[in-house]
Amino acid sequence: MAKIVVDVMLKPEILDPQGVAVSAALPRLGFNFAKSVRQGKRFEIEVEGEPTPVQLAEVEKAAETLLANPVIETFTVRVEK
Amino acid sequence: MAKIVVDVMLKPEILDPQGVAVSAALPRLGFNFAKSVRQGKRFEIEVEGEPTPVQLAEVEKAAETLLANPVIETFTVRVEK
Amino acid sequence: MALDTVSIAQNNPDTSQPFAELGLKPDEYARIKEILGRRPTSSELAMYSVMWSEHCSYKSSKVHLKQFGEKAVKTDALLVGIGENAGVVDVGQGYAVTFKIESHNHPSFVEPYQGAATGVGGIVRDILTMGARPIAVMDPLRFGPADAADTRRVLPGIIAGVGGYGNCLGLPNIGGEVVFDETYIGNPLVNALCVGVMKHSDIKLAKAAGAGNLVVLYGAKTGGDGIGGVSVLASETFESSGPAKRPAVQVGDPFVEKVLIECSLEIFAEDLVVGIQDLGGAGLSCATSELASGGSGGMKVELDRVPLRDATLSPEEILMSESQERMCAIVEPKNIARFLEICKKWDVTVTVIGEVTDGERLEITWHGDLIVDVPPRTVAHDGPVYNRPLAKPEYVDRVNAETVSVPRPKTADEIKATVLKLAATPNLADKSWVTSQYDRYVQGNTIQSQPDDSGMVRIDEKTHLGVAVATDANANWSYLNPYEGAKLALAEAARNIATAGAKPLAVTNCLNFGSPEDPGVMWQFAESVRGLADGCLEMGLPVTGGNVSFYNQTGAVAILPTPVIGVLGVIDDVRTRTPMSFDRAGLDLYLLGETADDIAGSEWAYMHGQRGGSAPVADLQREMRLIELLVAGRTSKIFTAAHDLSQGGLSASLTEMVLRYHVGADIKVENVEIALISETPGRVIVAIEPVVKEQLLALAKKHEIVITRLGTTGGQDLVINGAIIPLEELRKAHSETFPKLFG
Amino acid sequence: MKVGVVTFPGTLDDRDAARAATNAGTTSISLWHGDADLKGVDAVILPGGFSYGDYLRCGAISRFAPVMEKIIDAANGGMPVLGICNGFQVLCEAHLLPGALTRNHELHFLCRDQKLEITNNKTSWTTSFSMGQEVVIPLKNGEGSFQCDDATLATLEGEGRVIARYVGENPNGSRNKIAGITNERGNVVGLMPHPEHAIDTLTGPTADGLGFFTSVLKALVK
Numbered sequence A, B: 001m002a003k004i005v006v007d008v009m010l011k012p013e014i015l016d017p018q019g020v021a022v023s024a025a026l027p028r029l030g031f032n033f034a035k036s037v038r039q040g041k042r043f044e045i046e047v048e049g050e051p052t053p054v055q056l057a058e059v060e061k062a063a064e065t066l067l068a069n070p071v072i073e074t075f076t077v078r079v080e081k
Numbered sequence C: 001m002a003l004d005t006v007s008i009a010q011n012n013p014d015t016s017q018p019f020a021e022l023g024l025k026p027d028e029y030a031r032i033k034e035i036l037g038r039r040p041t042s043s044e045l046a047m048y049s050v051m052w053s054e055h056c057s058y059k060s061s062k063v064h065l066k067q068f069g070e071k072a073v074k075t076d077a078l079l080v081g082i083g084e085n086a087g088v089v090d091v092g093q094g095y096a097v098t099f100k101i102e103s104h105n106h107p108s109f110v111e112p113y114q115g116a117a118t119g120v121g122g123i124v125r126d127i128l129t130m131g132a133r134p135i136a137v138m139d140p141l142r143f144g145p146a147d148a149a150d151t152r153r154v155l156p157g158i159i160a161g162v163g164g165y166g167n168c169l170g171l172p173n174i175g176g177e178v179v180f181d182e183t184y185i186g187n188p189l190v191n192a193l194c195v196g197v198m199k200h201s202d203i204k205l206a207k208a209a210g211a212g213n214l215v216v217l218y219g220a221k222t223g224g225d226g227i228g229g230v231s232v233l234a235s236e237t238f239e240s241s242g243p244a245k246r247p248a249v250q251v252g253d254p255f256v257e258k259v260l261i262e263c264s265l266e267i268f269a270e271d272l273v274v275g276i277q278d279l280g281g282a283g284l285s286c287a288t289s290e291l292a293s294g295g296s297g298g299m300k301v302e303l304d305r306v307p308l309r310d311a312t313l314s315p316e317e318i319l320m321s322e323s324q325e326r327m328c329a330i331v332e333p334k335n336i337a338r339f340l341e342i343c344k345k346w347d348v349t350v351t352v353i354g355e356v357t358d359g360e361r362l363e364i365t366w367h368g369d370l371i372v373d374v375p376p377r378t379v380a381h382d383g384p385v386y387n388r389p390l391a392k393p394e395y396v397d398r399v400n401a402e403t404v405s406v407p408r409p410k411t412a413d414e415i416k417a418t419v420l421k422l423a424a425t426p427n428l429a430d431k432s433w434v435t436s437q438y439d440r441y442v443q444g445n446t447i448q449s450q451p452d453d454s455g456m457v458r459i460d461e462k463t464h465l466g467v468a469v470a471t472d473a474n475a476n477w478s479y480l481n482p483y484e485g486a487k488l489a490l491a492e493a494a495r496n497i498a499t500a501g502a503k504p505l506a507v508t509n510c511l512n513f514g515s516p517e518d519p520g521v522m523w524q525f526a527e528s529v530r531g532l533a534d535g536c537l538e539m540g541l542p543v544t545g546g547n548v549s550f551y552n553q554t555g556a557v558a559i560l561p562t563p564v565i566g567v568l569g570v571i572d573d574v575r576t577r578t579p580m581s582f583d584r585a586g587l588d589l590y591l592l593g594e595t596a597d598d599i600a601g602s603e604w605a606y607m608h609g610q611r612g613g614s615a616p617v618a619d620l621q622r623e624m625r626l627i628e629l630l631v632a633g634r635t636s637k638i639f640t641a642a643h644d645l646s647q648g649g650l651s652a653s654l655t656e657m658v659l660r661y662h663v664g665a666d667i668k669v670e671n672v673e674i675a676l677i678s679e680t681p682g683r684v685i686v687a688i689e690p691v692v693k694e695q696l697l698a699l700a701k702k703h704e705i706v707i708t709r710l711g712t713t714g715g716q717d718l719v720i721n722g723a724i725i726p727l728e729e730l731r732k733a734h735s736e737t738f739p740k741l742f743g
Numbered sequence D: 001m002k003v004g005v006v007t008f009p010g011t012l013d014d015r016d017a018a019r020a021a022t023n024a025g026t027t028s029i030s031l032w033h034g035d036a037d038l039k040g041v042d043a044v045i046l047p048g049g050f051s052y053g054d055y056l057r058c059g060a061i062s063r064f065a066p067v068m069e070k071i072i073d074a075a076n077g078g079m080p081v082l083g084i085c086n087g088f089q090v091l092c093e094a095h096l097l098p099g100a101l102t103r104n105h106e107l108h109f110l111c112r113d114q115k116l117e118i119t120n121n122k123t124s125w126t127t128s129f130s131m132g133q134e135v136v137i138p139l140k141n142g143e144g145s146f147q148c149d150d151a152t153l154a155t156l157e158g159e160g161r162v163i164a165r166y167v168g169e170n171p172n173g174s175r176n177k178i179a180g181i182t183n184e185r186g187n188v189v190g191l192m193p194h195p196e197h198a199i200d201t202l203t204g205p206t207a208d209g210l211g212f213f214t215s216v217l218k219a220l221v222k
């Protein structure tokens, strides 16, 4: 069994209110490492056996139509060990 | 400038209604690859220069206190190229 | 990156400019040159192009809309009329109420959630700008057929967006509409209405008076939202170093808006602003030019001071950006310290970006270089005005001549089947799948919300003064006869206020139409405006504001003409309102108003694919008598319940009444094949205790309203002429439709 | 008796909570998130809303507000604290109550009149009710599904610390239909539905919610 991960992030030019809220909260708690924070979604998809190229292409397709909203988001698909 | 990524997922024993909804929606759209889907959060944190071990420890701390709720979530911290 | 300044424009008069790509016609471009005595800088061109767009300048609609002022009755209740961000009416006890509808149709098609969310955000800022605390929202919506793929894509997102934004602002959602029709495929309509309340003395206007006063921008930072079009300019004029493609989508942050509201109200309470304007369509271009022209005209702005979310934005883009959750205030220097302090308390970003001058020009600089130097009136108010050709479309006479042929329920089985079918059809089905996603309780003053005829909120907790608002549009009737359609929508909205016993006071509207470049659409529009203006004149109600949305069109197919009319009413004591339904047995039911065979444009006809015949003719004198009767009946405590008849006729209204508190009724009507499904306007069902029968009959007589006894309340069935419909079965039919469609 | 009502940026039901507390006969005092000062109040309500937009997780950011340090100390010292909806989420994030509130299982914001059964009438906020009493008060939230691990659930149930349960269909997927819980001592209560919106039948479905506020008055005067 393998795990395919789809990461979905808002496009850089799109306002990310959640990321802004986290950026603002960190220094209030004494954490000063962040120049900026963006918050996105992570999908962990379990598939039977090793993912085939065909399967990965399907996942790409699903990411584009369901998991991400291409109007405002970008996504990446990868296999995680 | 480097990017630190914090992935936050619900613990396996905690109900994940979003993951369940995605699992159910995929086959309706003709996608049959998924055995199960879990949905979590991904934080992309930009930091100045190469992250130091001290900085990474700070991020761990921030993840534990703010970005994730250890009662229901687990997290991982890593540097992304 | 080269900056186009006023002196460059003067020295290089022949530089070619992408005015056509920005939507300007050659003669409009020529006029700008004439106004300025030179070619515009690229920043000026950007400003003029957005401010002279249909959306901001009302260039196709202005010549018609002016009837709302010309035909208006003079009323002392109107404190601020058309022309400001929203009109303001006096509701007594020192209170003033402001309300307005706006459309966010196209953005909601592109990105349903954000489009709808920012639609709510925008109208709320318009209301806030008047100095009012926003107290409620409503959302009249239109979609393609309920089972169409496009509807399944846009509807859930739009509902979630309306709820996501409104809920987070803490504004109760007290009403709206959900209507389906093929013509809205690809053109969903998202209209949002907001109501606000203030004391008379707190009214604020968009004007920048007093040389030396400061221009203050506060709220969210400026990003590249909603400037898709303007990036044409940036990329044509410069080698743009920013992201090549700017998003046309605006993303809202309701949390920032909530904080902005509280911060602004605290600023207003201390009387720290001279004038104020929200940033909506056309962003800073609109706010600066409108504020300046609302005052003496002079204003200097240092554009490079604007806090940016995206450092790569060009000055043109900053001027155009439609980033949400921003306000622009004019503040006297002596008050600025306190202003900044309140912003700090609420953690709101605030920047002084310029000052009012005693000149007559709006001057904008970028790091010291003059990039805009214009008379602000020419940007904000002197846009082009078109008297577009209009022609009665060919279809009108043709469809008016058609006879409607639909099944007519006569037997008990047919009656039952008809009632169940109407109860379940998406246009009439229970909307709680939608409304349960909206908070209706927040603020603790909601007296009525869905599924009541109107929304009602208390505005004073001691005196129990309240206001009621309803919106209506009957696009089927408007299609058959736009003049009557607008009047009928007005009458229906007013009636929906009056069933609760509130007195109609003022009107707002959102006119949703196809392309104004189509003479047929333009005729529909002109007829609708004429109908609404005549109707308001006859009913003595002022139009306090509104919004026009054109180009709701897919290819050659325009949406049905959809003038959404909002009516605001006042009620001196909300505790005495007449509820929409009865909660006990043993009451008598009466129908107020006469029933004719009005099937054309009805829901029953629509369900049978019929869109012909002639719309009813509005009888506004009768409507006004009915309204008076309803208000009088409330004050003399005659009614136990009152409910309006509209789409779906008697069948739909009875369904809604018996299901409201799960108490049945036994009804007998003559001519059931007409009575059950006809949509004759001007009718209301009332429930009374049998002992007040004579009072009711006297009241009806006094107001010359025909009254017919329908039956009595009680039991676990709705019984019509002996046809027994168990409430459980009726409820199932009524409530299953939405969950099944949208799950 | 003074009941403090906290306002965070994004709090929505603070005026409503204050109105309810006042109607029940207490004096309501407004507390600002940024002030580490409880102004001498005898009890505290954390009202509903979307504090800090409820971005990240509901209540996650607000629980670090200066006023919360004082509230945590006071709660540990026995002061009655009621968290409603967002306030319940804040109490869980602050570890004054166990478990967490997560997305409703239908994934929608849900506003409806909800029937509840009162299952513990011994806490500072529930003595006005009888055991097993059914009440109807509005539920309105997007993340109201109470979740915790099995051990915590067993403890809550075993110690009778579930104070209210949904009656009928589970509206949001909460474990064991839990609508509200209390701490061991019974002074800290978290409740997802909104009793402050059920204080009279003019503006709410019932007046059942008033009992929470009269209970605390009794707790304070005794």
Ligand SMILES: Nc1ncnc2c1ncn2[C@@H]1O[C@H](COP(=O)(O)OP(=O)(O)O)[C@@H](O)[C@H]1O
Binding pocket: C055, C056, C065, C068, C081, C082, C083, C084, C085, C086, C087, C102, C126, C280, C281, C509, C510, C511, C543, C544, C545, C546, C547, C548
């Ligand atoms: N259909 C209409 N009926 C009456 N007034 C209208 C209508 N459409 C627009 N207006 C008025 O024209 C003015 C400008 O409208 P608009 O540009 O939408 O204002 P804003 O930019 O503040 O939203 C407002 O006062 C508005 O109320």
Ligand SMILES: [Mg+2]
Binding pocket: C085, C126, C129, C278, C280
């Ligand atoms: Mg405006």
